[in-house]
Amino acid sequence: MSAKFDLKLQKDGDKVNVTLSGVIDEDIDFTKYPIEGAKQIQLNLGGIKSINSCGIREWIKWINKAKDASIVYDQCPKIIVDQINMVEGFLPSNGRVASFYVPYYSEESGNEKNILFTWGKEFTDKGLMTPAAVKDEDGSEMEMDVIEAKYFKFLKK
Amino acid sequence: MKALIIEDDESVRSALERILKKEGVETYCTLDMEEAISLSASHKIELAFIDCLLPSSSGNDFAKSLRERFDENELKIVLMSGIFTDRQFMKDTVNETRANGFLKKPFTIEQVKELIPASSRESSSHGEGRRESVVETIPPRKALYQLFSRIKPSYRDKKKSIEALEEIHGFDLPFLYSLLVDSKSSGHLNIVNQQGQISGISISNGVIVAVDVPDKESFLGKLLIEGGFIHPDDLDTYVLNFPKRMGQSLIQNNLLSPHAFEIVLAEQMNIRLSKTVEDMGLKFNFVEAEVDLSYPNIDSTRFETFLHDWIAGKISKSWLRAHYMQWLDTPIGLGPGYDPKSQVLKMPLFLHLENIVQNTVKAKSLGDILDQKLYPEEAFYKALHYLFCKGMLVFKNNVEQDLAAAPVNTKLVKIMDQIKGKNSLELMSTLALLVGTNDQDHKTTYKVFMSFIGQEPNAEVDPAGHALHQNLRRIVNEAYKILQNTGAKTKLREEMAKNEIEGKLKASQEFDIGKDFLSKAMYPKALEVLSRVFKVDPSLHNIRIYLLWAKIGNLDRAANRQGFLREIEIEFAQIPLEQRYDALYIYVQGFLLKAKGDFVSAKKTFEKALTADSSFVPARRELALIDSRIKAEGGDLKNMVSSFFKRRSS
Numbered sequence: 184m185s186a187k188f189d190l191k192l193q194k195d196g197d198k199v200n201v202t203l204s205g206v207i208d209e210d211i212d213f214t215k216y217p218i219e220g221a222k223q224i225q226l227n228l229g230g231i232k233s234i235n236s237c238g239i240r241e242w243i244k245w246i247n248k249a250k251d252a253s254i255v256y257d258q259c260p261k262i263i264v265d266q267i268n269m270v271e272g273f274l275p276s277n278g279r280v281a282s283f284y285v286p287y288y289s290e291e292s293g294n295e296k297n298i299l300f301t302w303g304k305e306f307t308d309k310g311l312m313t314p315a316a317v318k319d320e321d322g323s324e325m326e327m328d329v330i331e332a333k334y335f336k337f338l339k340k
Numbered sequence: 341m342k343a344l345i346i347e348d349d350e351s352v353r354s355a356l357e358r359i360l361k362k363e364g365v366e367t368y369c370t371l372d373m374e375e376a377i378s379l380s381a382s383h384k385i386e387l388a389f390i391d392c393l394l395p396s397s398s399g400n401d402f403a404k405s406l407r408e409r410f411d412e413n414e415l416k417i418v419l420m421s422g423i424f425t426d427r428q429f430m431k432d433t434v435n436e437t438r439a440n441g442f443l444k445k446p447f448t449i450e451q452v453k454e455l456i457p458a459s460s461r462e463s464s465s466h467g468e469g470r471r472e473s474v475v476e477t478i479p480p481r482k483a484l485y486q487l488f489s490r491i492k493p494s495y496r497d498k499k500k501s502i503e504a505l506e507e508i509h510g511f512d513l514p515f516l517y518s519l520l521v522d523s524k525s526s527g528h529l530n531i532v533n534q535q536g537q538i539s540g541i542s543i544s545n546g547v548i549v550a551v552d553v554p555d556k557e558s559f560l561g562k563l564l565i566e567g568g569f570i571h572p573d574d575l576d577t578y579v580l581n582f583p584k585r586m587g588q589s590l591i592q593n594n595l596l597s598p599h600a601f602e603i604v605l606a607e608q609m610n611i612r613l614s615k616t617v618e619d620m621g622l623k624f625n626f627v628e629a630e631v632d633l634s635y636p637n638i639d640s641t642r643f644e645t646f647l648h649d650w651i652a653g654k655i656s657k658s659w660l661r662a663h664y665m666q667w668l669d670t671p672i673g674l675g676p677g678y679d680p681k682s683q684v685l686k687m688p689l690f691l692h693l694e695n696i697v698q699n700t701v702k703a704k705s706l707g708d709i710l711d712q713k714l715y716p717e718e719a720f721y722k723a724l725h726y727l728f729c730k731g732m733l734v735f736k737n738n739v740e741q742d743l744a745a746a747p748v749n750t751k752l753v754k755i756m757d758q759i760k761g762k763n764s765l766e767l768m769s770t771l772a773l774l775v776g777t778n779d780q781d782h783k784t785t786y787k788v789f790m791s792f793i794g795q796e797p798n799a800e801v802d803p804a805g806h807a808l809h810q811n812l813r814r815i816v817n818e819a820y821k822i823l824q825n826t827g828a829k830t831k832l833r834e835e836m837a838k839n840e841i842e843g844k845l846k847a848s849q850e851f852d853i854g855k856d857f858l859s860k861a862m863y864p865k866a867l868e869v870l871s872r873v874f875k876v877d878p879s880l881h882n883i884r885i886y887l888l889w890a891k892i893g894n895l896d897r898a899a900n901r902q903g904f905l906r907e908i909e910i911e912f913a914q915i916p917l918e919q920r921y922d923a924l925y926i927y928v929q930g931f932l933l934k935a936k937g938d939f940v941s942a943k944k945t946f947e948k949a950l951t952a953d954s955s956f957v958p959a960r961r962e963l964a965l966i967d968s969r970i971k972a973e974g975g976d977l978k979n980m981v982s983s984f985f986k987r988r989s990s
Binding site: 206209265266269270271313327330331332 | 350354358480527
């Protein structure tokens with residue numbers, strides 16, 4: 184397996200836990216990681232560093248093999264949220280997002296931080312419940328560093 | 341405290357929500373009158389922000405309905421508008437609706453905070469030196485193109501401008517690529533077109549190292565065969581067994597040299613990158629990542645040539661005209677990328693456009709330089725676009741000035757000219773390009789456009805301008821109304837699709853007739869037919885090259901031969917890169933050389949065309965004609981060369 188990509192797949196009955204990290208690109212052979220037949224699939228995506236267009240196509244082909252499963256995307260980094268928002272089928276109709284990262288930025292200090300939004304806490308089916316105040320290590324106030332209408336679009340689907 | 345927001349523009353609504361929430365105000369949003377009244381009662385709303393221009397009703401009506409139920413002490417009503425902002429209108433509207441105030445868009449955070457009663461605000465430490473910021477309602481696409489106008493846009497400025505975009509047009513890609521190359525970005529640009537096809541490029545420190553475009557015509561195997569590097573039988577074996585690493589497998593089995601592979605890979609990259617620049621809307625995102633530098637690649641020097649070719653050959657004049665309308669009244673200055681000694685200014689696009697940079701920056705505005713008609717319009721727009729993409733020219737004014745009232749008549753006349761004869765869908769698409777929006781339901785386009793044209797001139801002071809303004813508003817309102825009716829919109833789309841198909845079918849048939857005329861050297865008829873075909877369907881394969889062939893054939897009939905020749909040469913520079921590889925293009929190049937009297941080069945070029953396609957009859961015919969001419973003049977090639985040089989030195 185390429186050092187730039189890692190996938191750990193654990194089966195527990197008809198539930199599959201998958202932890203991915205690294206780069207998703209044309210070098211990934213997802214056929215090595217069969218997910219057909221699983222009833223529940225939990226994908227921990229927190230370690231994904233980048234994805235290119237080849238990787239997006241390979242991902243969609245792979246995830247569509249589990250049409251009968253209930254799929255959960257967990258700890259989605261911004262690059263994954265961007266693909267969910269842009270590409271039809273990146274998050275399949277039988278999938279949902281359990282948690283995702285939102286970048287914050289402080290204009291005063293120039294610091295950046297990613298805050299994890301979790302279903303039931305920072306967002307539900309009714310919408311967002313954003314944290315009251317986010318501060319960096321220096322105590323400077325931070326603001327969401329995304330275009331909200333665009334970034335949170337997938338929550339409306 | 342609780343506030344109600346009645347605003348259909350999502351960016352304004354979310355900005356307001358953000359500001360209010362930071363002050364501890366709970367917000368509710370709706371566009372429904374009944375719900376607004378119900379929320380105000382049940383949730384004890386104390387503050388309401390209402391946009392004057394709503395899609396299906398008037399903000400004033402909302403305000404009046406709420407005021408009928410809640411007096412000024414119970415509910416503070418603030419009306420908002422970016423369009424109707426003159427003092428008298430604001431005063432009259434506030435009086436009529438018994439609102440408490442009026443907020444002009446774009447507004448600042450402080451302006452919103454001032455509307456919240458101090459006692460209702462939660463104290464929040466802002467820190468010293470917190471900057472007031474204008475809530476931007478400038479379309480992100482327009483903001484992107486104005487990036488170079490900032491004194492020193494930081495890497496973060498550029499990154500955020502790109503991130504703010506959701507949808508762009510394929511013809512915006514050259515600018516976007518230029519920005520990524522110029523800012524030495526590293527990462528992956530992922531693109532999805534309207535058909536859902538996913539493609540992308542990878543860039544390493546400003547160097548394009550990979551182009552991923554699913555395209556059968558530039559399939560590696562096909563290019564290897566066309567280049568004569570491998571036999572089709574060898575290809576079949578390796579495609580089946582090693583679809584992803586075919587090149588490497590061929591090299592390992594000594595069927596292909598690494599050097600040849602690199603040449604073909606470079607050609608594939610060139611063709612596929614050009615194919616991304618297409619006439620359709622698309623979505624994209626940029627994933628920052630460390631990307632290794634690999635070969636072949638397209639560095640900034642090679643990229644300049646590509647940029648030139650795309651702008652010259654792919655971006656249409658109508659797109660450029662609509663795109664630059666929004667800056668018609670804006671003066672142009674030298675940008676951070678300007679260098680008077682730059683080789684860029686010697687590229688074919690700038691051929692015959694003498695002193696274009698000096699004349700453009702000297703002019704009062706873009707509209708002014710266009711009105712001077714110093715250059716052919718299409719050539720000027722293309723050269724200008726290139727200079728803007730490279731940051732060599734910038735629009736001088738800042739964002740607020742672009743939205744301020746400006747001399748209206750020139751703008752309106754040009755807009756009317758652009759929308760003349762267009763149906764509702766085409767009209768709104770043109771306006772979207774003009775104001776830099778790209779929304780499916782046309783609401784944002786409509787609002788931004790209305791803001792763009794501002795208020796109508798006073799009828800007594802400027803009756804012509806007043807009439808023009810009213811007429812334009814009426815046309816746009818009618819078109820917008822039609823498109824809000826889903827049934828009517830669908831019917832219009834179907835009609836357009838049917839007309840397009842019928843038109844293209846007819847054009848395709850006429851195209852064959854035009855080509856036939858060319859093959860018989862009937863150049864005037866060929867030019868007439870092909871010009872007509874080009875207007876209907878400029879996407880027909882190689883139509884531009886056939887048209888050039890017809891024009892060259894008519895060179896001797898032109899009243900101004902030199903001027904016509906100049907136009908032909910400018911148009912040659914606009915042929916897309918991927919169309920320059922086949923026999924037809926090479927042949928037409930030879931035809932032009934012959935028309936200019938350079939028979940030596942013409943003969944060589946015709947021979948090259950035959951190498952590319954040995955069955956290309958026109959090239960054979962021209963070679964035969966040149967050979968006959970040589971025989972008639974009683975010399976061989978050597979003599980012809982001598983006489984050519986003699987002519988040159990005299």
